[in-house]
Amino acid sequence: MDGTRQNTTPYVRIDHSNPQHARTVLVDWMLGNACSYACSYCPKNLHDGSIRWQKTDDVLDLYRQMKGHYVDRLDKCVWLQFTGGEPTMHPRIIDLLRAASAMGFRVSLISNASRTVRFWHKIRDNLDSVILTYHNEFATLDHFVEVGNLLIDQMNVHINVTMHPDRFDRTYEEAKALRAALPTATITLKPLRVGFESELYEYTPDQRNRLSKGVPTSIRSTSITPRSTMQASTPEGGQDTLRANDFILRGINNWRGFKCNIGLESLRIKGSGEVLRAVCGVGGRIGHLGSAVALPDQAIQCTKASCACVADILTTKARIG
Ligand code: SF4
Ligand code: SF4
Known part of the structure; x- marks a missing residue:
């Protein structure tokens, strides 16, 4: 507490x-909460489409504010990381990615990879890295590998495999198949938490052992990443x-x-459009999509007893x- x-x-x-990472403002940006899947372990409000997709003009306006503040004034590099829901379902996602590239921003997507190979082909030149999550309640291995293969020569590909205890053996075999098919991707076997809260699903000792060993990377990718x-x-x-x-x-x-x-190296845009310095929320709301945001130029004193989010720690x- x-x-x-x-x-x-x-x-x-x-x-x-890597000193370059101190110059990189990593922007965690939730575009909305509609998703192409409805995973059984995912809380409804993360995939039910109850938050409307953010308006293209509002997103582009914040791009311009970030460019003026972080790039032109503070000599930093902006790295956008879009999430959802499933961010590739935003109706104007291709325009948003192209506009970000045109501004000189780097861009990542956190995606379930469900859109067609043709779609990924269209956007891959506007991406710098992807985090693809393999949800085998809905995903098909062949399609997932095909998307991974299309992207991996051009960017860092990280794969999260969600490990439900009831389908553990099958998912573990699929993770090994992903490892073999995409040798330069990094892969994490993700233990699942009930409702994405703190309580873990019940895993057997053997399942826990396999989760902690993971599926090691044999060949290291040389692509750039925003954090390490x-x-x-x-x-x-x-x-x-x-x-x-x-x-x-x-x-x-x-x-x-x-x-x-935080605020100098990170920013968080919630699905509601609220803008914060980081996931932890220290410093409170600094603005809202669609209006002028008070983008910070000073560090802030931490008021939290613990720093729980990986992006915040980095x-x-x-x-x-
Ligand atoms: S793909 Fe992600 S956002 Fe969509 S339902 Fe599954 S866990 Fe939720
Ligand atoms: S140390 Fe962690 S919790 Fe504290 S302000 Fe920084 S990111 Fe937030």
Whole structure:
């Protein structure tokens, strides 16, 4: 609970291992909540289309504000990461991707890959990376591989495979088939949480073991990504290289009182159009799609007892004083 937990981090600074990532403003942008699937484990409000797709003119207006502020004024690079629902279902998605490329932004999609190969062919020159999630209640392996193969020569492809315990063996075999078919993709076996909340579905010890071992990457991709590992510095000048999950698993993801670069390195646009500095919500609402947004030019002091979101963890932070 906020306000009660002690700060246990042994580090005084958390920096990006790749200095270019400190210049990259990663924008988590939910365009709406309609989806081509209705996965049994997905809460209805994440796929039922109850939030209308954001208006193209409003999206383009925020592009222009971001370009003026982050690129022209602060000399940063903007990397948009669109989510939904299923963001490729936005009726003007091709125009939105082309306009982002024309502004010099980099663009990622978090997608279930369900649209046709022809569609992916049309948009691939306007993409810099994709996160494709394999939901085998609806997806077909052949189509998913075909989309992955179309994209993988041009960009970093990360695949999440959702591992429902009732279909575990079949899904595990499909994950191995994806590994073989797309050797430079990174693949994560995703344990599922009930209602996408904190409680995990019940996995057997063997299933847990296979989840933690994963399906290792044999060939590393050389494509660029907006984020990677962090360099954590001790007061004595020591340095450790850590992944976001290392902070979570070691319980050292608490930086209350630190200066944090959310808003300078990250932005979040909710499906409702509300704009925040990051997923954690520290700093509150800074504007709304369709009007002028107070895009930040200063870091902010963290007020949260713990930093739960992977994207939030992968942001520069420094102890004050
Ligand atoms: S593809 Fe994603 S958003 Fe769509 S129903 Fe499945 S989990 Fe939900
Ligand atoms: S991302 Fe948010 S919760 Fe995490 S350290 Fe920064 S301000 Fe705190």
